[in-house]
Amino acid sequence: MLMAPLRTSILPPARTPLEAALWACAGPFGLVFAYSCSYNLLLFAPSIYLLQIYDRVLSSRSGDTLLMLTLIVALTVVVGGVLDALRRALLGRLGAWLEDRLRPSVLAACLESAFRGDGTQSPEAYRDLTALRQFVESGACPLLFDALWTPSFLCVLFLVHPLLGAVGACSVVLLFGVTIAGDLVTEDATAKSGAALSRSYGRLAAAVGNIHLIRAMGMLDGTARLIHHDAQDARRESDLALSRYEIVMLAAKPLRALSQVLMMGAAAWLVLDYGKSPAIIFVATLMSGRAIAPVESAIASWKSLAMAVKAYRRLAAVLTVLPPARANAKVASQRPLSGLVVDNVGLKLPGSNNFLLKGVSFSLAPGECLGIIGPSGSGKSLLGQVIAGLTAPTHGRVLLDNTDASLGRSGYRLGYLPQDINLLGETINDIIARLDDADPQKVVEAARLVGIHDAIMRMPQAYATLVPNGGLVFSRGYRQRLGLARAFFGNPRLVVLDEPNASLDYAGERVLLDAIEQMKMANATVIVVTHRMGILAATDKIAIMEGGAVIAFGESEEIFERHLSRPQVASQVEPPGNASATANIPAQPVRP
Incomplete structure (x- = not known):
């Protein structure tokens, strides 16, 4: 009995969709690894071929031996090419499968992240999925598997002679160090360029969405200047990163050639002074080339690899906010109706103690309509957003039918x-x-x-x-x-209407009143945030807000008689500019 909670507590945490998708790819990635192992093993064939030519063909001067060795090595080269093509094709299919598998989850996580206030990260994370797929499909991904064989080629050089192994290892380390240095010297400029480019795109999108206002107010030139300024900043930082990267490449190319020269010189010195076979010159050159090739290719594709790693990290971070799977709709529809409960809801500005909502509490039964009124800036609309789940409260909770409705996941409820x-x-x-x-x-x-x-x-x-x-x-x-x-x-089950009759004429407002009555007959809880008195005819209860707090709450007729019958209070609810729109609507709530 006492061990059951312990077993429950040590269960591993649930995998994110990204981790689950990668685990599902374990088998195909294992096959790619097998193809890569076979491909890299067959790369030893040319070196063995050279050794056999020097040790057997030249000494025996046998044409048949040369023919058979050539056919065998040619076959291995063809098989190696086929294996390389197969792993690239498999990686391409894996990239497409990963994108199809993760797209719904990433989209849901981006929307959830935007809901929680991180609207800038969401579009970037959505693009990261495409970037990750493109990397898996590109030629840079097989380099990760080939790089695992670099130590094997270096070990062969050490077996031939420690001097050759030392020269090869130093070359690999230096080239890898140059790659890391190139990333470090360009990282800051690349980040600034990306941020400036994002600002430029954001300003352009905002300008397109408000083009009529911008043009009417003579702001077109100023807007274009801001967009162009951000684009210039992005270009300047991009050019700086490119120039630094070119300097690194200028250092990497002669270093690659120098390593080959040193390898051939060291092998030739071993032949002269230690009587080694001349074949080790070619073997050492080929093995060092195979060891350095993944590192050299990594220099050319380092940016894409770094971008893929950053994209993976951003995706992993975004997917951690993905909400748990929603309950079945049938189960939710069978939940007993208990109405709306707003329990001690408070909301304050981030980083301050200034509360916009202060301890708001009330409850409504199914089929009741609440009118929230008060002067401008009293927190009416903000309370409506919290009830609707658009804004999360700092403390307190909102319950709809005994379930949390403050997270914006009510859906069709x-x-x-x-x-x-x-x-x-x-x-x-x-x-x-x-x-x-x-x-x-x-x-x-x-x-x-x-x-x-x-x-x-x-x-x-x-x-x-x-x-x-x-x-x-x-x-x-x-x-x-x-x-x-x-x-x-x-x-x-819950309807929140913020100024629903602000643009309606008399006939439209009468239709709205009838619609609210029908929603109440269907046991829906209705919240109406309003300045206009006419819509209060459909309410069962009224809450008056001031300074972020509810200062009066009760039955509509009671609240109207005690508070709204006074002209100074009614003037705060009904702006003078809207008086004509509701002149023919009874000031007293009317019951059907």
Whole structure:
């Protein structure tokens, strides 16, 4: 009985998707290693061939022996070429398989990382997967397997004579040191160049997204100047890194030639003074060349190898934030409904003690609607974002049906309408269905709920109508209705609406009130953040916020009578500019 917890505690941690994918490739990588071993073993054939020519063919002057040795070595060379081609083809397939296997997990991890506040690392990590696949498919990857055989070739040189082995080992160490030095002298400039280039691309993307505003306000030249300045910084740092790398290459090339000269000279000296076979000159040259070749190739492809290592580290770091697998949707749908609980939620600015939300607590039963009101800057929208899971609280928790809803993983249990409406999708159907291949009838039901179905059907392609530029071609009122249809789609358990009637006319607001009543009848919990009094007619409870805290909470009629009937309080809720839009809507909450 006492050993069970101990066995549980020493279980190995779960592998990340990257580690699991690499373990799944253990067999194919083992086959590549076997091909590499066979290929490198066959590279000894030319050296043995030379030794046999000097020791047997030249002494016996036998043409048959020369013919047979030549045929055998030729066959080994052909087999070695086939093995090299096979391992490269296998690595290419492995690279494509790894990308296909990891793409969904990397995409999910990038989105999760962006949700947690690291929006800059996410696109880079997504590109890293392609960089990793390209490295596996490239010719630089087999060098890793060939480099393992460098000690074997050096051992052969030591067996021939310690002097030859020492010359070969010193050459390898010096060339490897030059490679490391080249990476060190260019690392800082390369990093600065990449950062400047990222800034330039970021500024360009922001300018394209706001081109109309930039052009209208005469900011086009200034924006172009900033983008060009960052591009120049990137080019300057890149040129600096290239010049330093060229200096390193200038030192590496003569060093490679010098090592060959020293090897041949040392072998010739052994022949002259110690009576060694002249064949060791060619054998020593070939073996040193085989030992140095992976290091020499690593110098040429060191950048790609370093980039692949950095890409692997970034991918491993990003995949550690991947959330656990979501529970089955059927299990979630069978969970008993217990409503929404906001338990002592607080939020403060990072690095400070300034709380934007202060100990907010309340609960709502299924089918209840809460109106959150208060002056500008009181924390209404921020509380709505925390309830919707867009922002994680510093302390406290948000529970929906006894499960944590503060992590933004509610999926179809959540409907959310932000103040700044972003319509994601190529068509109207994509926008309302949340980019999912959903039942078209459910999309129509959501559109009917907000009174936009007839307007959609009047379009040339109805729900298949393309929506360019995120729906900016539509009026704000039309975009708001599309956002409401998206929020109500899929029978969500929780709906958070931030200023849902800000751009609606009287008829649109009446439709919104009816839609909220239908969501309540479906046992959905509805949160409405608003400045306008008319929407309060659909609420069951009202919370008044001030300074990040809830100063009043209770039944709508009670809160209205105690707090909202005073003109000075009502003026904070209903801006004067919106008075005409709600003049015909009763100030007192109306119950159906």
